[in-house]
Amino acid sequence: MTVLQPVRKTPHFADTQIEMAHGAGGIASRRLVEGLIGSYLSNPILQTFADAATISVNGSNVATTADGFVVKPLRFPGGSIGELAVNGTLNDLAVSAAKPIALMATLILEAGLPTSTLESEVEAMAIAARKAGVCIVGGDTKVVEHGKADGMYVSTFGIGLVDGRVRIDAASIQPGDRILLSGPIGAHGITILLARGELDLQADLVSDTRPVWPFVSALMDRCASGVRWMRDPTRGGVATSLNELVRGTAYGVALYEDCVPMHDAVRGACELLGLDPLHIANEGQFLAVVAAEHADAALAAVRGVAGGEEAILIGEVRAEPKQRVIGINGYGGTRVIDMLVGDPLPRIC
Amino acid sequence: MKYVDEFRDAGIISGVAREIARTAKPSRLYRIMEVCGGHTHSIYRHGLRDVLPANIELVHGPGCPVCVLPTGRVDDGLAIAARENVILTCFGDMMRVPGTKGTPLELKARGADIRMVYSPLDALRIAASNPEKHVCFFAIGFETTAPSTALTILRAQELGVNNFSVFCNHVTIVPAMRAILDSPDMRIDGFVGPGHVSSITGCRPYEFIARDYGKPVVVSGFEPLDILESILLILRQLDAGEARVENQYKRIVPWEGNPPALMALARVFELRPYFEWRGLGFISQSALSIKPDFAGFDAEKLFNVPGVRVTDPRGAQCGEVLKGVLKPPQCKLFGTECNPEHPVGALMVSSEGACAAYYRYAMHASAVEA
Amino acid sequence: MCLAIPGQIVEIAEKEPLARVNVGGVTRNVNVGLLDDGAVAPGDWILIHVGFALSKIDEGQAHDQLRMLRAMGEDGLAIEEVRGYRFAEPSQ
Numbered sequence: 001m002t003v004l005q006p007v008r009k010t011p012h013f014a015d016t017q018i019e020m021a022h023g024a025g026g027i028a029s030r031r032l033v034e035g036l037i038g039s040y041l042s043n044p045i046l047q048t049f050a051d052a053a054t055i056s057v058n059g060s061n062v063a064t065t066a067d068g069f070v071v072k073p074l075r076f077p078g079g080s081i082g083e084l085a086v087n088g089t090l091n092d093l094a095v096s097a098a099k100p101i102a103l104m105a106t107l108i109l110e111a112g113l114p115t116s117t118l119e120s121e122v123e124a125m126a127i128a129a130r131k132a133g134v135c136i137v138g139g140d141t142k143v144v145e146h147g148k149a150d151g152m153y154v155s156t157f158g159i160g161l162v163d164g165r166v167r168i169d170a171a172s173i174q175p176g177d178r179i180l181l182s183g184p185i186g187a188h189g190i191t192i193l194l195a196r197g198e199l200d201l202q203a204d205l206v207s208d209t210r211p212v213w214p215f216v217s218a219l220m221d222r223c224a225s226g227v228r229w230m231r232d233p234t235r236g237g238v239a240t241s242l243n244e245l246v247r248g249t250a251y252g253v254a255l256y257e258d259c260v261p262m263h264d265a266v267r268g269a270c271e272l273l274g275l276d277p278l279h280i281a282n283e284g285q286f287l288a289v290v291a292a293e294h295a296d297a298a299l300a301a302v303r304g305v306a307g308g309e310e311a312i313l314i315g316e317v318r319a320e321p322k323q324r325v326i327g328i329n330g331y332g333g334t335r336v337i338d339m340l341v342g343d344p345l346p347r348i349c
Numbered sequence: 350m351k352y353v354d355e356f357r358d359a360g361i362i363s364g365v366a367r368e369i370a371r372t373a374k375p376s377r378l379y380r381i382m383e384v385c386g387g388h389t390h391s392i393y394r395h396g397l398r399d400v401l402p403a404n405i406e407l408v409h410g411p412g413c414p415v416c417v418l419p420t421g422r423v424d425d426g427l428a429i430a431a432r433e434n435v436i437l438t439c440f441g442d443m444m445r446v447p448g449t450k451g452t453p454l455e456l457k458a459r460g461a462d463i464r465m466v467y468s469p470l471d472a473l474r475i476a477a478s479n480p481e482k483h484v485c486f487f488a489i490g491f492e493t494t495a496p497s498t499a500l501t502i503l504r505a506q507e508l509g510v511n512n513f514s515v516f517c518n519h520v521t522i523v524p525a526m527r528a529i530l531d532s533p534d535m536r537i538d539g540f541v542g543p544g545h546v547s548s549i550t551g552c553r554p555y556e557f558i559a560r561d562y563g564k565p566v567v568v569s570g571f572e573p574l575d576i577l578e579s580i581l582l583i584l585r586q587l588d589a590g591e592a593r594v595e596n597q598y599k600r601i602v603p604w605e606g607n608p609p610a611l612m613a614l615a616r617v618f619e620l621r622p623y624f625e626w627r628g629l630g631f632i633s634q635s636a637l638s639i640k641p642d643f644a645g646f647d648a649e650k651l652f653n654v655p656g657v658r659v660t661d662p663r664g665a666q667c668g669e670v671l672k673g674v675l676k677p678p679q680c681k682l683f684g685t686e687c688n689p690e691h692p693v694g695a696l697m698v699s700s701e702g703a704c705a706a707y708y709r710y711a712m713h714a715s716a717v718e719a
Numbered sequence: 720m721c722l723a724i725p726g727q728i729v730e731i732a733e734k735e736p737l738a739r740v741n742v743g744g745v746t747r748n749v750n751v752g753l754l755d756d757g758a759v760a761p762g763d764w765i766l767i768h769v770g771f772a773l774s775k776i777d778e779g780q781a782h783d784q785l786r787m788l789r790a791m792g793e794d795g796l797a798i799e800e801v802r803g804y805r806f807a808e809p810s811q
Binding site (some may be wrong): 019258267 | 393413415691701709
């Protein structure tokens with residue numbers, strides 16, 4: 001067989017227009033961010049392309065993150081754009097091992113948006129922030145013409161203090177390290193897909209939107225020295241997050257496919273629509289790479305927090321194949337688990 | 350999930366794999382074509398190559414509707430989308446297939462009203478709720494999908510939805526299999542036959558392959574156990590020197606097919622004298638068009654589509670790959686100019702296209718061997 | 720080609736050839752107009768493709784097939800065990 005060299009060119013952005021795929025969190029998003037944005041704004045902190053940027057201020061490490069929320073519909077089973085904006089921002093801080101200090105939020109509102117809708121979203125933001133013990137200390141409000149936004153968009157900024165006990169660095173992973181997943185995957189992405197109503201599918205399914213800080217905090221309390229890397233697998237799903245992990249390292253990841261938990265309805269929808277659950281977005285899960293000797297303790301720590309009972313070890317870091325994520329099933333069949341290409345589109349073939 | 354999980358049972362799969370290993374003679378090479386892209390997808394998705402002996406070579410067949418659709422037809426469909434007041438609807442599979450001026454997704458980004466649907470009936474529903482627009486459904490697929498389009502057209506007629514049409518690209522699998530069998534460089538020993546097509550057509554249409562070409566055909570399901578059992582049945586026929594049509598997928602496929610679906614096909618469609626297939630060229634009586642009785646629903650007649658024939662991209666060797674003459678990485682563009690994110694040929698677009706599937710597998714292989 | 724998935728009929732509409740079908744907890748209306756009239760009832764399993772039922776799944780055939788394949792695996796193991804014992808025996 002012809003041996004192919006892995007295609008790993010420096011990202012370069014030659015696309016002539018922006019497509020939906022550039023916002024889907026997969027390969028196209030990466031090319032846009034690294035190839036176009038990164039090439040102009042390049043600096044050592046940006047070049048890490050982490051969930052949050054860590055800046056040293058008078059000897060303290062401060063994590064900062066910015067996020068944008070454009071979900072349609074605004075309300076969906078299990079959550080809404082306001083709650084999502086707060087939890088999503090907090091989660092980017094959490095997986096950078098940062099305890100949140102404060103949030104800011106900018107609201108882009110479409111003329112014609114019912115005040116009651118706005119009010120319930122602001123209330124949702126307030127409740128989510130209060131639950132997490134953090135304040136929204138500022139922001140901005142802009143209004144655009146009717147038809148120029150899907151009701152409302154939310155843009156956020158978050159700041160947190162990095163826990164000094166852990167060092168989150170993809171480069172520190174070692175063969176044998178275990179991959180910990182906090183719970184069932186795909187609930188958010190499938191809930192949104194169904195809530196749009198275009199596919200005429202119904203399921204008893206709610207988004208998993210929630211703050212992951214309680215789990216991260218428990219993990220760090222129990223075995224801080226064993227935690228090497230964390231990520232919340234949002235757009236692009238678990239597959240994309242793990243590919244992002246390994247591409248900066250000399251190692252690969254083996255995923256035990258039969259171990260990956262998901263709700264029946266997520267699986268049913270994915271089978272019906274020909275989607276890979278590993279590419280579906282999550283809003284309340286996190287992935288951690290932990291040293292093998294700490295794996296059991298790490299799992300016990302996450303499972304000990306309410307809502308973390310279904311946490312599980314789904315794979316391990318391996319020396320080979322380098323920079324690849326491989327799925328292994330119950331009879332030893334393997335496949336490459338790639339990053340998401342474009343948007344996850346339902347297929348009939 | 351019933352009828353899914355049992356057919357992915359690791360223990361039974363291992364047992365059937367051992368039986369295959371015992372049956373395959375080490376002294377010979379078995380070249381087996383899985384006709385359907387769905388089989389190709391399943392083989393890669395479930396890592397079935399890992400449980401098969403090395404002397405069983407799987408050749409990926411032409412049964413992927415988006416892969417065999419020529420660029421000219423994509424352009425024709427997109428020309429309809431570019432018209433005023435038209436909503437073009439299509440399956441998600443079509444959204445990334447490149448035409449000369451871009452993919453449906455790219456045209457949508459530039460403002461064309463192109464919407465993805467799960468069912469042709471969803472397209473009809475969009476037409477009913479947008480009476481001021483014309484809604485065209487870009488129909489693709491083999492005999493599995495064509496009856497759904499036929500029923501949708503009948504339903505549109507019954508409901509009097511007059512702002513709805515179908516751009517018909519339905520094709521039939523048997524002429525394509527015959528074209529491959531007649532290809533001078535054909536070296537295939539047996540076929541894993543189309544399972545879902547056969548739920549409509551039954552198994553009889555393949556009898557000529559066994560009788561005239563002496564090749565076994567096993568009509569097969571799509572789960573890992575189905576595909577492995579079908580491979581085993583082909584090996585047994587080959588070793589016994591037999592060539593028969595067998596039905597592995599009895600839980601779904603009646604030998605005689607689905608009479609109401611065949612009747613719906615006969616009511617709405619007729620065979621085109623010839624149709625162009627990407628890579629395979631023009632094949633006679635290999636596609637369906639809408640009968641004159643339903644001309645009001647036929648987008649080709651309503652819109653007078655350009656019908657320009659576009660040559661395949663320079664250097665792309667989709668045809669050789671489709672026929673199983675070349676393996677995907679032997680194509681000059683494979684993995685460089687043509688990759689899953691920027692496909693040049695359609696075999697790289699669909700996740701069941703031979704090239705997209707091979708791309709992933711080959712990357713894996715290189716990484717392991719490196 | 721042709722992604723099709725098994726689903727179980729929950730209920731059947733009275734006037735139209737439509738069935739409410741459950742696929743692993745997800746439900747959808749599926750057109751059963753490609754099947755013979757009265758061919759399916761609630762509780763039956765059908766194969767779904769692009770919102771249409773292509774065929775009614777034959778439970779007996781599925782059962783027979785699985786039993787045969789399971790036995791093949793077990794026979795295989797038994798054969799290998801026998802062979803294994805033979806090779807393991809010291810030659811005398």
